[in-house]
Amino acid sequence: MRRILSIDGGGIKGVFPASFLATVEESLGDRISDYFDLIVGTSTGGIIAIGLGLGLRAQEILELYQEHAAAVFPQRRGPALVNWFLGPKYKPSSLRTVLEEKFADRRLGESRVRLVIPSVNLDTGQVYIYKTAHHERFELDFRSPVVDVAMATAAAPAYFPAHLTPSGTALIDGGVWANNPTGMGVVEAIGVLGWDKSEVDVLSLGCTTTPLNLGPRALRRMGLGYWATRVMDIFFAAQSSASMGTAYMLIGHDRVYRVSPYVAPGRFRLDDVREIPALCGLGQSEARNALPNLRLRFLTERAQPFQPCHKLTT
Numbered sequence: 001m002r003r004i005l006s007i008d009g010g011g012i013k014g015v016f017p018a019s020f021l022a023t024v025e026e027s028l029g030d031r032i033s034d035y036f037d038l039i040v041g042t043s044t045g046g047i048i049a050i051g052l053g054l055g056l057r058a059q060e061i062l063e064l065y066q067e068h069a070a071a072v073f074p075q076r077r078g079p080a081l082v083n084w085f086l087g088p089k090y091k092p093s094s095l096r097t098v099l100e101e102k103f104a105d106r107r108l109g110e111s112r113v114r115l116v117i118p119s120v121n122l123d124t125g126q127v128y129i130y131k132t133a134h135h136e137r138f139e140l141d142f143r144s145p146v147v148d149v150a151m152a153t154a155a156a157p158a159y160f161p162a163h164l165t166p167s168g169t170a171l172i173d174g175g176v177w178a179n180n181p182t183g184m185g186v187v188e189a190i191g192v193l194g195w196d197k198s199e200v201d202v203l204s205l206g207c208t209t210t211p212l213n214l215g216p217r218a219l220r221r222m223g224l225g226y227w228a229t230r231v232m233d234i235f236f237a238a239q240s241s242a243s244m245g246t247a248y249m250l251i252g253h254d255r256v257y258r259v260s261p262y263v264a265p266g267r268f269r270l271d272d273v274r275e276i277p278a279l280c281g282l283g284q285s286e287a288r289n290a291l292p293n294l295r296l297r298f299l300t301e302r303a304q305p306f307q308p309c310h311k312l313t314t
Contacts, residue, residue, distance in 0.1 A: 003035060004040065005032075005033075006185045008045050011156065016208055020284075022058035024299075025058050033052040033112065043154045045181070050149060088161045108146055111306075114131075116130070117130040120174065122162050128171055151163040153174045175236075186251055187250070190251075201257070208260060210266075261282065
């Protein structure tokens with residue numbers, strides 16, 4: 001069997017999948033990354049994926065959120081919020097500092113598992129996907145500093161500025177097109193790696209799900225004032241639905257195990273660090289419920305060691 005771990009984007013709500021995986025690891029007594037052949041992650045999920053790929057335990061990644069989120073997402077009031085209409089809400093320097101302290105100068109090619117991390121090229125409008133060297137034609141990305149990969153996939157429009165790579169490419173958050181990367185992971189497995197669809201299982205972790213609540217007058221109120229605060233909710237819901245639909249079509253509903261609990265509208269925001277304890281508790285609770293199924297489907301044996309097609313030279 002080939003197993004894929006997919007982790008959604010969601011800002012500070014990444015505490016949920018990090019806590020979920022940390023709880024599973026605590027029960028397993030082993031690194032969760034050793035049981036997956038491919039990990040795909042977007043934005044905050046991309047940071048988690050990178051950490052897992054480099055051999056960090058999920059608890060270490062969870063502690064990054066718990067200890068440093070307040071510095072990355074300072075809770076401001078007053079004029080700072082007004083300035084948000086003129087530029088990004090947060091400076092990227094704090095996030096970069098946290099990532100550099102944890103990942104130092106490590107490269108994507110040091111990952112112990114295949115990784116796929118999406119972003120978008122702001123100059124061309126084309127998708128820009130970082131990949132480990134799990135195919136002969138992937139000759140460059142494995143040399144990329146993981147800090148740059150993480151900064152690119154997490155550069156959420158309006159929250160952070162575009163990330164400039166060392167070569168000068170402007171990249172923004174992969175959540176613009178693949179906030180839920182499940183379908184992308186299945187396409188990579190079948191279309192690039194050539195895995196048989198009957199042998200692929202996917203554990204798909206969201207960052208909680210909020211039901212759409214547009215109201216009965218939504219169809220008649222199509223002005224900018226009405227949609228400005230709602231269009232992103234619709235976008236994320238539709239993209240996630242399309243991504244899951246792609247995965248279901250390619251490998252079947254029974255091969256995708258999705259965990260993204262429904263919560264009330266407005267319960268969690270992308271940058272509200274005050275909700276970290278609640279998100280952590282929710283992750284633990286969901287992992288407790290899911291563990292019996294996970295043991296049967298994903299934790300029976302370790303994945304085959306990843307042998308990249310191209311390796312870093314020392």
